Amino acid sequence: MSHDEGQTTDERLVYMANQIATFFESQSPQAAAHGVADHINNFWEPRMRKRFFELAESGLFKLKPIVMEALPEIRRPKETTEA
Amino acid sequence: MCMVNEIDYGTPASKSDRMVTLTIDGKVVTVPEGTSIMRAAREAGIEVPKLCANDMMKAYGSCRLCLIEIEGRNGTPASCTTPVAEGIKVATQTDRLGSIRRGVMELYMSDHPADCPACAEGDCDMVEMAAKVGLTENRYGPNGENHVAPLLHGDTNPHFREQDLSNPYFAYDPAKCIVCSLCVRACGEVQGTFALTVEGRGFESRIAASMDDPFLESECVSCGACVQACPTGALREKTVIEKGMPEWSAVTTCAYCGVGCTFKAEMRGEEVVRMVPYKEGQANRGHSCVKGRFAWGYATHKDRILNPMIREKITDPWQEVSWDEAFAYIAKEFRRLQYQYGKGSVGGITSSRCTNEETYLVQKLVRQGFGNNNVDTCARVCHSPTGYGLRMTYGTSAGTQDFDSVEHTDVVLVIGANPTDAHPVFGSRMKKRLREGARLIVIDPRRIDLVRTPHVQADYHLPLRPGTNVAMLTALAHVIVEEGLVDEQFVRERCDWDAFQDWAEFVLQPEHSPEAVEKYTGVPAEQVRAAARLYATGGNAAIYYGLGVTEHSQGSTAVMAIANLAMATGNIGRPGVGVNPLRGQNNVQGSCDMGSFPHELPGYRHIADDATRAVYESLWGVKLDNEPGLRIPNMLDAAVDGSFKGLYVQGEDILQSDPNTKHVAAGLAAMECVVVHDLFLNETANYAHVFLPGSTFLEKDGTFTNAERRINRVRKVMEPKNKYADWEVTQKMAQALGLDWNYQHPSEIMDEIAKTTPTFAGVSFDLLDRVGSVQWPCNEKAPLGTPVMHMDGFVRGKGRFIRTAYVPTDEKVGPRFPLLLTTGRILSQYNVGAQTRRTANMTWHEEDRLEIHPNDAEDRGIRDGDYVKLASRSGETSLRARITDRVAPGVVYTTFHHPDTQANVVTTEYSDWATNCPEYKVTAVQVSPSNGPTEWQRDYNDQAKRSRRIVHAEPAE
Numbered sequence A: 001m002s003h004d005e006g007q008t009t010d011e012r013l014v015y016m017a018n019q020i021a022t023f024f025e026s027q028s029p030q031a032a033a034h035g036v037a038d039h040i041n042n043f044w045e046p047r048m049r050k051r052f053f054e055l056a057e058s059g060l061f062k063l064k065p066i067v068m069e070a071l072p073e074i075r076r077p078k079e080t081t082e083a
Numbered sequence B: 001m002c003m004v005n006e007i008d009y010g011t012p013a014s015k016s017d018r019m020v021t022l023t024i025d026g027k028v029v030t031v032p033e034g035t036s037i038m039r040a041a042r043e044a045g046i047e048v049p050k051l052c053a054n055d056m057m058k059a060y061g062s063c064r065l066c067l068i069e070i071e072g073r074n075g076t077p078a079s080c081t082t083p084v085a086e087g088i089k090v091a092t093q094t095d096r097l098g099s100i101r102r103g104v105m106e107l108y109m110s111d112h113p114a115d116c117p118a119c120a121e122g123d124c125d126m127v128e129m130a131a132k133v134g135l136t137e138n139r140y141g142p143n144g145e146n147h148v149a150p151l152l153h154g155d156t157n158p159h160f161r162e163q164d165l166s167n168p169y170f171a172y173d174p175a176k177c178i179v180c181s182l183c184v185r186a187c188g189e190v191q192g193t194f195a196l197t198v199e200g201r202g203f204e205s206r207i208a209a210s211m212d213d214p215f216l217e218s219e220c221v222s223c224g225a226c227v228q229a230c231p232t233g234a235l236r237e238k239t240v241i242e243k244g245m246p247e248w249s250a251v252t253t254c255a256y257c258g259v260g261c262t263f264k265a266e267m268r269g270e271e272v273v274r275m276v277p278y279k280e281g282q283a284n285r286g287h288s289c290v291k292g293r294f295a296w297g298y299a300t301h302k303d304r305i306l307n308p309m310i311r312e313k314i315t316d317p318w319q320e321v322s323w324d325e326a327f328a329y330i331a332k333e334f335r336r337l338q339y340q341y342g343k344g345s346v347g348g349i350t351s352s353r354c355t356n357e358e359t360y361l362v363q364k365l366v367r368q369g370f371g372n373n374n375v376d377t378c379a380r381v382c383h384s385p386t387g388y389g390l391r392m393t394y395g396t397s398a399g400t401q402d403f404d405s406v407e408h409t410d411v412v413l414v415i416g417a418n419p420t421d422a423h424p425v426f427g428s429r430m431k432k433r434l435r436e437g438a439r440l441i442v443i444d445p446r447r448i449d450l451v452r453t454p455h456v457q458a459d460y461h462l463p464l465r466p467g468t469n470v471a472m473l474t475a476l477a478h479v480i481v482e483e484g485l486v487d488e489q490f491v492r493e494r495c496d497w498d499a500f501q502d503w504a505e506f507v508l509q510p511e512h513s514p515e516a517v518e519k520y521t522g523v524p525a526e527q528v529r530a531a532a533r534l535y536a537t538g539g540n541a542a543i544y545y546g547l548g549v550t551e552h553s554q555g556s557t558a559v560m561a562i563a564n565l566a567m568a569t570g571n572i573g574r575p576g577v578g579v580n581p582l583r584g585q586n587n588v589q590g591s592c593d594m595g596s597f598p599h600e601l602p603g604y605r606h607i608a609d610d611a612t613r614a615v616y617e618s619l620w621g622v623k624l625d626n627e628p629g630l631r632i633p634n635m636l637d638a639a640v641d642g643s644f645k646g647l648y649v650q651g652e653d654i655l656q657s658d659p660n661t662k663h664v665a666a667g668l669a670a671m672e673c674v675v676v677h678d679l680f681l682n683e684t685a686n687y688a689h690v691f692l693p694g695s696t697f698l699e700k701d702g703t704f705t706n707a708e709r710r711i712n713r714v715r716k717v718m719e720p721k722n723k724y725a726d727w728e729v730t731q732k733m734a735q736a737l738g739l740d741w742n743y744q745h746p747s748e749i750m751d752e753i754a755k756t757t758p759t760f761a762g763v764s765f766d767l768l769d770r771v772g773s774v775q776w777p778c779n780e781k782a783p784l785g786t787p788v789m790h791m792d793g794f795v796r797g798k799g800r801f802i803r804t805a806y807v808p809t810d811e812k813v814g815p816r817f818p819l820l821l822t823t824g825r826i827l828s829q830y831n832v833g834a835q836t837r838r839t840a841n842m843t844w845h846e847e848d849r850l851e852i853h854p855n856d857a858e859d860r861g862i863r864d865g866d867y868v869k870l871a872s873r874s875g876e877t878s879l880r881a882r883i884t885d886r887v888a889p890g891v892v893y894t895t896f897h898h899p900d901t902q903a904n905v906v907t908t909e910y911s912d913w914a915t916n917c918p919e920y921k922v923t924a925v926q927v928s929p930s931n932g933p934t935e936w937q938r939d940y941n942d943q944a945k946r947s948r949r950i951v952h953a954e955p956a957e
């Protein structure tokens, strides 16, 4: 961690995903998962999504159930974008 | 080059559509009913002499110079106060009238300084009127009772008063005042401040500011309306007194706030003499505020950097270099970074202060030149939730009305905005409507001025706890649905009925009732119910909102909640209603329109959309990345993590304007090439490797788009002191990077925007020069633009209701941080203050102060004016306290106009769930007595001082 008291990038990604999920929680379950996936696909840069998959799959972070349900719908970034 | 002259018709235009025909001096004239004879005459080209009339104010009829005769009527009525009537025959020039007018002028002139410098320069109507009425000699002479001479018959003259020079921008000389009361009426009717009155009677009467105070100490807000209205040299701009009268002028747009006032820049050679609001300006209608009218001195301030500079490390002093060296250095560095760390390792930030054309070029540079989408704008930190929220519900990322719309509004709902301070000219227009009887609801933690101001009193002020907007808005919706106040016909016709029913069911849940949410908001339920009823049933209702809505972790949700309310009550799609975001900086709307966000191309089209990309790909000859790029906070994260290395920042000070200063500083410090392009060495420049001097709005052509989607022209009135306008700098940078750009003029950039963006298809500089301004969408369907949107249905088809659950922010008060801090702006300063701090506006606001309620202050042993420490979980700063009951107990408030205060050291990293717009409006803090600047402030100042050292280049031979 490079600066005091703040979140790390990883923590922030998890936090943001959960925050998005919180908004969609009041909607029906399918709509909610779809909404989360759509949002992340539309606004998250590939680097963020790539790291996010690693975090989600590591199981080390607490992601809301809706986020986990949304996972299959989130686009996996192509490996080539970082070239 | 010539003067732009405006006709003064003497009295305001009548709005009637019944026409009346009369004869004036033998000419047949047809005008709307209610027009004054003076105005009817002027429209027919006949100028009746006048002193106390002006078409910005209601007629008053005091000078008796404008008398006329009407066939068959007795006497000589004043033409300014006499309305036209069918068939009357008016004479404006007769012997009788001539002799009365000469008599009037003779009296006036006997009490007017013979050597009036304003008369000599043509800035005082007195000599001109005397000539017009044929007054050649004065029988009274200068030795009678007068206001002019300090001494009268060897004694002090009781009527004489010294000049009032207290206001930094204008002088008041009572000796030249004729007490026509135009200034008094301007201050009341146009500005709505009511600082001026006429004191005394007859010969004793004179103009007084507040309780006969010097202007500076009165309630005057220095808008300049009185100076503009004064027909004599009594009220004059100090710059005109110093520099002399202007020789030529051009019409342009203020570069301060999102109102986007139109001004005449009045010039002598290359020097501005004064800025005068332009009556044809469709946003401001001839009015201005202290910033646009007077605070332009920063444009020539000595702190402006005029030569490019570079340095290898941010600890080195700056080295001045030539423009070519600077461009070559940037090109080399950015190529190296992309080679070494990948295509996505660099990006750019566009400015909401630069023109549309300049913004467009920066995003083009990033997408075409860098080959990624890492472009963002500081609109991120203010209004990104507006774009998101309104797009989801209505289908378009912008406000629905024009400013004129307020003239048709019956109920004004202001939430999280402070129009009289942050959008003063629109604030004045709103106050005017409120004085005419429109009702007012204010939802704000703080008792903003609008709640009670002369002749305006809010029907309801709901002082909610910071961070509970969504709870409040959903409770309003609850009442509207529960009490059957929904405009069902509108909803059935215009909106998605299923979505409405889903939403109605949601808001009806008992936990959304005003009674249930009272525990969060702190506002009595009955007040909320009453406000909801007024909004839903009071006629045309319009919502105006600002950063107090968007800068929250639920900013986007709150915008949707606002959109829901307007749809449910049918307050969309006609004049007088709507959803009106009040934008912060001058070109926030424009910078968003121009594709500054990392996920969308100009016109709000997603980067993943193949058809849109294809348009640009064929024009620009490159393949565009179809993935969204990094937002500002993500860029900083990526920098800290080592994958983001280079940034071009045009006209923004992200270190001062973005949340959590320490995080921004850490991100910038981790980059290898930061290019800052600005007027001054701003705070961000402390972390920069290249500094490119910027140009002011006076030095370039272009357009700004204001809060009403209005595209206004900015016109160049002087050569850039730094050599290049900002668009030229970006172009040269692009050329250095090998791009084939050849714009000769910003109009060509606008042509490219129009060609590629359907909502701008009809826009061109030619059109703007012809019609003044247009509001987008402007295309084949709306060749002159679109004042009110969603007239015949929503842009997205059916309006969409969206559930808006209240989620308390994670920033919570507790024993360590028991108070809630919220932030705002004041009239005389602007944003991070880089410009206004470099003008005499400092007279009004030398420092940021912390407002605290008397109870909270007493608990902590704090007295008014004491230095206090303001601490949050992120950091601490110190500033002086102001004790006031404008804020509720438990809430403190400050502005952030001064870098020394660094209020953003205290704000947190929490941000809007949808857009990452930072949560500036809620921070849990503690306040305690202190004796001066904190350690961070001192360290910061040291670092800032060190990093501002410049080694000047040897003058080249």
Ligand code: SF4
Binding pocket: B183, B186, B187, B188, B191, B193, B194, B195, B196, B219, B220, B221, B222, B223, B224, B225, B226, B227
């Ligand atoms: S400058 Fe504006 S506020 Fe001040 S007295 Fe004149 S009209 Fe009123």
Ligand code: SF4
Binding pocket: B254, B255, B256, B257, B258, B259, B260, B261, B284, B288, B289, B290, B291, B292, B293, B423, B424, B425, B426
């Ligand atoms: S700062 Fe805003 S209100 Fe003031 S003159 Fe400029 S655009 Fe108008």
Ligand code: FES
Binding pocket: B049, B050, B051, B052, B053, B060, B061, B062, B063, B064, B065, B066, B067, B078, B079, B080, B081
């Ligand atoms: S202008 Fe009509 S009375 Fe003064």
